Every structure is written in structure tokens, then in C-alpha cells.
Amino acid sequence: MSLEHDIHPSPGIVPRSDEEIAARVKAMEAILVEKGLIGSDAIDYMSSVYEHEVGPQLGAKIAARAWTDPEFKQRLLVDATSACVEMGVGGMQGEEMRVLENTDSVRNMVVCTLCSCYPWPVLGLPPNWYKYPAYRARAVRDPRGVMAEFGLHVGDDIEIRIWDSSAELRYWVLPQRPGGTDGFTEEQLAALVTRDSLIGVADPLTPEN
Amino acid sequence: MQSINERPSDDTKSKLKSLVDVLPFSERIPRRSDDVAFDKAWEIRAFSMTVALHEKLGFPWEDFQQELIAAIHVWESRQSDLSEWSYYERWMAALEELARTKGWVSTPELDKRTDEILAQPRNAHHQQPLREPVTVVSAEGKA
Known part of the structure; x- marks a missing residue:
């Protein structure tokens, strides 16, 4: 049980500052792009749909x-x-x-x-x-x-x-x-x-x- | 070369709307004039990454939907103040879990890269104020 927990820590609730979560999102993107799972251009494209919202x-x-x-x-x-x-x-x-x-x-x-x-x-x-x-x-x-x-x-x-x-x-x-x-x-x-x-x-x- | 002024096609927006409409607690998604709204750049990035992955890798959207339901339940079971959750913070937790179960990105891998990013000073190479124009093209075309 506890071993299981160590291997797959739950993403649960870790209180994070805005800076930390922004870094996490950036890290996720960097890894996905490096592994060739997705291109930055595809993410750029999707976010350009909403960029005027901000x-x-x-x-x-x-x-x-x-x-x-x-x-x-x-x-x-x-x-x-x-x-x-x-x-x-x-x-x-x-x-x-x-x-x-x-x-x-x-x-x-x-x-x-x-x-x-x-x-x-x-x-x-x-x-x-x-x-x-x-x-x-x-x-x-x-x-x-x-x-x-x-x-x-x-x-x-x-x-x-x-x-x-x-x-x-x-x-x-x-x-x-x-x-x-x-x-x-x-x-x-x-x-x-x-x-x-x-x-x-x-x-x-x-x-x- | 990248085109500087590319715009998304018209059908992309309606496609995104139909994805958002089926999400749990979609009434809690921040909106302005009926459209999905974002307050922070990372929110828009987490959102776009998820829909781009769905489009590119073709996993069923229900998979993300389920992760988001679970992530929100985790919050509800551990927090006393139920009104205090942020939709996109939970969104990111769901995306992390999805990436872990699909074998795209492991939690230690993500933790490590996050720490590296946090350790870099912001805009490490661009701290000095530049008080004069970098280029001036004078009238009559004389530089």
C-alpha cells in the first residue's frame, strides 16, 4: 500500500504558488515537445484562439x-x-x-x-x-x-x-x-x-x- | 519561415467549445461574455496543451474528462473550504495524471524539470533596461 503510494505519488493537493504552477505547466510542455508527442506550434495554434480573451x-x-x-x-x-x-x-x-x-x-x-x-x-x-x-x-x-x-x-x-x-x-x-x-x-x-x-x-x- | 500573422480557422473555436461544454462543473469555468476566459498565461497554456494533445494523439476526450472529475473530487475530499478551488489548477492536476497514466510524463520527471525552471532567474539574459531605440529609420528612408 505505502509502496504503491511511493511509486505513484498522488498529484492530490499540493499547495502551489502561481509561480510554481506556471513553472510546472512550462515543464510539462517542454517534456512533451522534447519527446515529440506534440509540437509547440500546435499548442500556440490552440492558444491563439483565446489570446484575445486575456x-x-x-x-x-x-x-x-x-x-x-x-x-x-x-x-x-x-x-x-x-x-x-x-x-x-x-x-x-x-x-x-x-x-x-x-x-x-x-x-x-x-x-x-x-x-x-x-x-x-x-x-x-x-x-x-x-x-x-x-x-x-x-x-x-x-x-x-x-x-x-x-x-x-x-x-x-x-x-x-x-x-x-x-x-x-x-x-x-x-x-x-x-x-x-x-x-x-x-x-x-x-x-x-x-x-x-x-x-x-x-x-x-x-x-x- | 513561420508566418507572423497566422490566425486559427473559424471551425477551431466551435470545436473547442464542444469539448469544454462536456467537462465536469463546466459552470465553474471562468467565462467572459459567454466565452471561456483566462486570467493567467499558464491557464491558457495548460488548456491549449490538453486540447492539442487530444487532437494530435487522438485519445478519447472522456479520458481527460474522467481525470478532471477525479481531480476535483480529490480536492473536495481533502479541503474543508469547497468554494476555494481554481478550475485551472485542478485542470493541471488532471493533465498531470493523464500524462502519467498514458506514460507520456512521469511525476519525478515533471518535478525535476519544474525545479530546474524555478531555479533559473526570470529572463536571465534580458535584465538590463534598454533606454534608447534599437533601430531608428529616419524620415526619407535614411538610417
């Missing part, structure tokens, strides 16, 4: 506030971490966040060249492509080409800046407010802000689409 609602709310409240926007651009706390976004665990403003003459795009550092509490789960070597390398070498692949065509008269997020300092983009939105409420504006526009690979939606 989506960028908070980031969208913050961008919409910045579009309607110039003083908040100033605070956001000077010290994003504090401005986000103001909007109820916490859990950054001492990590610094910086928001990059798109203007008529400058466009910003965010990448993590080494891994997948991402401003989680604000943007939710990163899209799978954010982790792909193709994005991580090409965003730096050929930003215009990558933007075009996302359907974003940036004129030669606009400067492009690529920012490398790290564990210590994470970036996200404040897109330009779309035209035709005069008199929109914050809530209506937030509905136009997409995750991709906060990473810098797309424009926000317009009232027509």
Missing part, C-alpha cells in the same frame, strides 16, 4: 483616457508606471513601463529581441508571433517590411523607432487618435484600440470599421 482591455482604456485628457496623457508619457496605477493597473512588481507616443512624424514599434518581455498587466497575453524569431529579428532589421506585413504602410517621410523591451523596462505604444471620432466617449474610443496598435504594428480601428 486581451488588451486595460491598455485600450488607458489609451482612450490619454486621447481625451491631455493632463493624463502628459503624466502617462512622463511616468507610465504611476499613470497606470492611477487607472487601477498594478502588479508590475517594480518593473518600469514606458509609453511611446506616435505622432505625424514618428512611429514606434515594440519588440523583445531576446525573449518575449511584454507589458502584461496592460496588454495581457502576448500574441504568439511576438515570440517568433521571425518577428524578433526582422522588426529590428526591416521594420518597414514587418509593418507592411501587418498591412501598415508607413510613408518615407515618417521616422520609425524600434524599442527593445526587457524584463526591467517594458514599452508600449500610444497610437494616434483616429479621425472622425469627435465627441466620442472614452468607452467608444477604447473599443477602437487594438492590441496590435499598442504594440505598434497597426493603426487603431476607425469608426467606419
Whole structure:
């Protein structure tokens, strides 16, 4: 009986912290992939069905506030971490966040060249492509080409800046407010802000689409 | 090369919905506007891994269903506060048990790898803040 128990310990109830269980899930995936039972791409594919569920609602709310409240926007651009706390976004665990403003003459795009550092509490789960070597390398070498692949065509008269997020300092983009939105409420504006526009690979939606 | 912008096909989502609908205590699955919802990245990963394994290896979905029922019962029999369980924590316990009984991953193997992962500092190679852009393409195309 007890021998049986030693050979097959019950997974029962082991109290685990969030960090521990996240490591366990990661370990399970790594072993399954190494044994060839499943490919990471198959898991990526399934999770991409739901990635919007953990989506960028908070980031969208913050961008919409910045579009309607110039003083908040100033605070956001000077010290994003504090401005986000103001909007109820916490859990950054001492990590610094910086928001990059798109203007008529400058466009910003965010990448993590080494891994997948991402401003989680604000943007939710990163899209799978954010982790792909193709994005991580090409965003730096050929930003215009990558933007075009996302359907974003940036004129030669606009400067492009690529920012490398790290564990210590994470970036996200404040897109330009779309035209035709005069008199929109914050809530209506937030509905136009997409995750991709906060990473810098797309424009926000317009009232027509 | 991987396509950067691949999207899942439309029928995948309805297929997943029918898998979720038959699970025990499915009313306890976190949802937002009627759709399955996740709060943590590991939850979405554990979920996706399970359905991807089902799809790829073709084991009957009932096998996972049974493990999940058992995992929830284990909780109920050992905990006094029955309302305090997390659906995806139990989900992961069920997946571990399924992987063990199918002979995919043993518990010691999983424990060992988990410890290795926990021993690594987070983002070990990417700790320094990088305060300037890594690339600037100036207007008129001049770098």
C-alpha cells in the first residue's frame, strides 16, 4: 500500500504558488515537445484562439483616457508606471513601463529581441508571433517590411523607432487618435484600440470599421 | 519561415467549445461574455496543451474528462473550504495524471524539470533596461 503510494505519488493537493504552477505547466510542455508527442506550434495554434480573451482591455482604456485628457496623457508619457496605477493597473512588481507616443512624424514599434518581455498587466497575453524569431529579428532589421506585413504602410517621410523591451523596462505604444471620432466617449474610443496598435504594428480601428 | 500573422480557422473555436461544454462543473469555468476566459498565461497554456494533445494523439476526450472529475473530487475530499478551488489548477492536476497514466510524463520527471525552471532567474539574459531605440529609420528612408 505505502509502496504503491511511493511509486505513484498522488498529484492530490499540493499547495502551489502561481509561480510554481506556471513553472510546472512550462515543464510539462517542454517534456512533451522534447519527446515529440506534440509540437509547440500546435499548442500556440490552440492558444491563439483565446489570446484575445486575456486581451488588451486595460491598455485600450488607458489609451482612450490619454486621447481625451491631455493632463493624463502628459503624466502617462512622463511616468507610465504611476499613470497606470492611477487607472487601477498594478502588479508590475517594480518593473518600469514606458509609453511611446506616435505622432505625424514618428512611429514606434515594440519588440523583445531576446525573449518575449511584454507589458502584461496592460496588454495581457502576448500574441504568439511576438515570440517568433521571425518577428524578433526582422522588426529590428526591416521594420518597414514587418509593418507592411501587418498591412501598415508607413510613408518615407515618417521616422520609425524600434524599442527593445526587457524584463526591467517594458514599452508600449500610444497610437494616434483616429479621425472622425469627435465627441466620442472614452468607452467608444477604447473599443477602437487594438492590441496590435499598442504594440505598434497597426493603426487603431476607425469608426467606419 | 513561420508566418507572423497566422490566425486559427473559424471551425477551431466551435470545436473547442464542444469539448469544454462536456467537462465536469463546466459552470465553474471562468467565462467572459459567454466565452471561456483566462486570467493567467499558464491557464491558457495548460488548456491549449490538453486540447492539442487530444487532437494530435487522438485519445478519447472522456479520458481527460474522467481525470478532471477525479481531480476535483480529490480536492473536495481533502479541503474543508469547497468554494476555494481554481478550475485551472485542478485542470493541471488532471493533465498531470493523464500524462502519467498514458506514460507520456512521469511525476519525478515533471518535478525535476519544474525545479530546474524555478531555479533559473526570470529572463536571465534580458535584465538590463534598454533606454534608447534599437533601430531608428529616419524620415526619407535614411538610417
